[in-house]
Amino acid sequence: QFNIIKYEDLKWDISLGQGSFTRIFKGYKTDIHKGEKQVTEVLLKELDVAHKNSWESFFEAASLMSQISHKHLLLVYGISVHGVKNIMVQEFVKYGALDLYLKRGRSVSVSWKLDVAKQLASALSFLEEKNIFHGNICAKNLLLAREGDPLQGSSPFIKLSDPGISVAMLGEDVILDRIPWVAPEVLEDPDNPTLECDKWSFGATVWEIFNNGNAPLRGWDLKLKRQFYEAFQQLPPSQWTELAELISQCMSYQPAFRPSCRSIIRQLNSLITSDYVILHATEPVTQ
């Protein structure tokens, strides 16, 4: 499924923060390649000891990412186990998580955001072809490999990160806290997620990207978040009607009403060519 990396071949560098069940570090792995020592920069993702009994699910996420390869899917080199430590060894993606990058107030253009959305849609389309459910699509799990430079006209490049511990293994509170990224039907039946659930999350992620990385329903408590679904509410619509339309299609409470990946990509292409893009070259950054 994936290769086992020897703990002694890994070296930890600085801590880069923590996710919900993991902490991440910059690091290095050493390989012997044709008798030569080769050191590779990696991202070391450690499963918190408190959640060590979710290690199968943690590694299942790693093996999912190792079995398929696509330019917009994160490369996972392998896993390492050392005592109670469970470590996933990933390619180091230069600019890290997209939500933090956008929050840092980088004012990026509308076409930059659409480009990122299209790359995510193509990763989603690839997963759909392979009938693979991701389960954790959000801006925090989009990694920025290339910034793209509006002046040079070079475009950004993103990689979708591993899904982490599967949603079926998570407690109800963790699932509730993932509102509005988690599809409403997942709350009803977390053990049988479908590909349509990822389309809902795609809609919430595009909303995030166009809101400069600010989380939707930020600061809402779990009760309010649950009510958001019970009242069939939608996220505040973008003033760009066609974009708001795509997001609300993806975030249909009826899974069958969500558009196919092909339709999502087609709609993104028509957004890219619309004159809104030219008029709003770089939005003033509203924090």
Ligand SMILES: N#Cc1ccc(Nc2nc(N)cc(-n3ccc(CO)n3)n2)cc1
């Ligand atoms: N400052 C800074 C900085 C931080 C991280 C990276 N690189 C990176 N590489 C990966 N493979 C994965 C991640 N992640 C970050 C959050 C998650 C949650 O999924 N992953 N970050 C580069 C710069």
